[in-house]
Amino acid sequence: MLVWSAVAVVGAVCWSVLALSRGESVSALWILFAALSSYAIGYRFYSRFIARRVLQVDDHRATPAERLENGRDFEVTDRRVLFGHHFAAIAGAGPLVGPVLAAQMGYLPGTVWIIVGVLLAGAVQDMVVLFFSMRRNGQSLGQMIRAEIGVVGGIAALIAVFAIMILILAVLALIVVNALAESPWGVFSIALTIPIALFMGVYLRVLRPGRVLEASLIGVVLLLAAIIGGGMVDGTPLGDALTLDKTTLVLALVVYGFVASVLPVWLLLTPRDYLSTFMKIGVIVLLAVSLVIAMPVLRNDAVSSFALAGNGPVFAGSLFPFVFITIACGALSGFHALISSGTTPKMLAKESQVRVIGYGGMLMESFVAISALIAACVLDPALYFSINAPAGATGATVEGASTFVANLGFSISPAELQAAADTIEEATLVSRTGGAPTLAYGISEIFETAFGGGLQAFWYHFAIMFEALFILTAVDAGTRVGRFMLQDTVGNVWKKFGDLTWWPASWIASAVVVGAWGGILYIGVTDPLGGINQLFPLFGIANQLLAAIALTLCTVLLVKHGKLRHAWVTGVPLVWVLVVTMTASFQKVFSADPAVGYFAQRARYADALDRGEVLAPAVDASAMQQVVTNSTVNGVLQSVFALLTLVVVANGVLVVVRAVRAGGLPTTEAPAEPSRIVEPAGLFPTAEERALLAAERDRLDREKAGSSR
């Protein structure tokens, strides 16, 4: 109890400093420790309450992994190993990019949302979905919605999941394109990851089957060599050949995405995934350590003027609802519901482990988001806005950027901007939108302060590589998941198409999926208004809408199980995310402000086009036409996502009303069977669990001795 009181005091002090400091220099460590102490308290008390009182996990009940063990998808897995698997599956580029963009609003709104959001919404969603899927033999989110809410909701959810996934892939790819455009160093090292992964694939299949650690070690060494080698290509003919513009990179990514999705997984996807997982863990640990050593100071305001006025250059819209949209992953991410109802529930050894895997895994992702937020907030705001303002605003020149940020009230000279780009050996940093260059620059500064050695250019490209690597892994894997979904859906009507080994079907399905995200990617890359500021809000809203769908399912299930008294646990986050997403959707569709509303933007440009005028930042009539088309596409997508979600929610409300009247309804939960295995609940076994484990070992030894006699 003494320990927990101490943790609470530390947390309270950190929060007070963050909330009360104004106009003085605030150390980033206050954010770090506010986060860590809040996570500790949330995990210890709230997640235990959810596990014991709300879900009533029962370790005497066998999990699907124990009942249906088949050595393939159903398999009792060590909780620490499963934690690693689950974390590697949920954590991607999302928690790195969202907080960086949200830093436009200041450090406080992002910090509060990431921490409060994860404790009360994000981690709760992951844990509860994991629990319900586990009780249903690992059914997917779509299957559970169809079975527990209804066919209409199920179909709407299926379409929403597919559409949202396409959008997410497009936005992730857009981040990579923006980070690699006109950067021969970046292109060189990222391109080399493909032959490195292929080599590892052949190594593991042919040369030394199964020696994953060996192959990964070789891979990581080659990867570092590729980053160092990249520093030498600039200025050479090879460097010139690798200086690619955005449209060329789009084409390259689309071709790559298609090939990666039809190649055997052992050749490219699996080895790349090993690399990206090791890099992910390595960088996160390195970042946490270097933050403590470097102790950087937050350079931006606690709450910036853009937060209230809603006229920020990175993305338009005011604090409410747009901070909660921009930071999705790290606080609340609907996509995790797909992972929590995927392979993880089929591998749990004990019911009580949903707490450490579901809630704990999400806390870890939230910590990544906090680190990313810090990396963006320790940058000089003038530099931050020069990097993140769209090219239409800065003219993509250092002079233009310097003037532009001066109008925002910040000061940086063209020479200083050029010097910043020179330290990381990039041609320019102006309007390198998408979040990745900002984060990489922030990380390189922190690492340089912590470790020294004049390696900032290396660290920058190391960070770019790290982000690009797992974005590309997500693009490969996402394209394959999309392909499987498409083949499965079409397979209901045309059986042959559902055969995953029939190549015409897999090629066609892959081409459709790649074409869909490639198309949106192209729209984003060529958008005269800047792609990220147009598409990222759409991405964030889509992810949160998926969370609304998942939380609807959780709430419906709590009520159906007769736990109306505790339905607020997922009901309150559901209401919150609905308010946020519906406000945001409404503004994006109906706002009269052309910077916020897609259709207002469309009307503004369409009217000007009719009058024969050209509005900045468009430069000619065809760019004007492009803005009109893009705003229409974005507005329609936005409306469709919101409507699909409302269909699921409405269907859910009907079921809740029926269930409340009846005092509960039958569900598709698998019947209980007694468990025969003993496993600890948390990462570290308690004294009580140790005694149980020892007794179990004795029993097994006796059995063995008995049977061999």
Place this chain on the structure above:
Amino acid sequence: MSAVIARLSRGAAAVRWYLRALTGEDRWDRHVELCAAQGRTPMTRREFERHRTDVAAAHAHERCC
């Protein structure tokens, strides 16, 4: 001194155990153990790993944003 070395080597062994389990490298050992317990002849490592990757290929590979 030797206590420190013993502790370090225990730590290194734990890290190795974790990484092998995380990457699935330890599956082969388990297969061999299981076969020994049941008195069967294990597959060759090559066959086993090939079988394992082919099974994995039929499943969607989940990676989030």
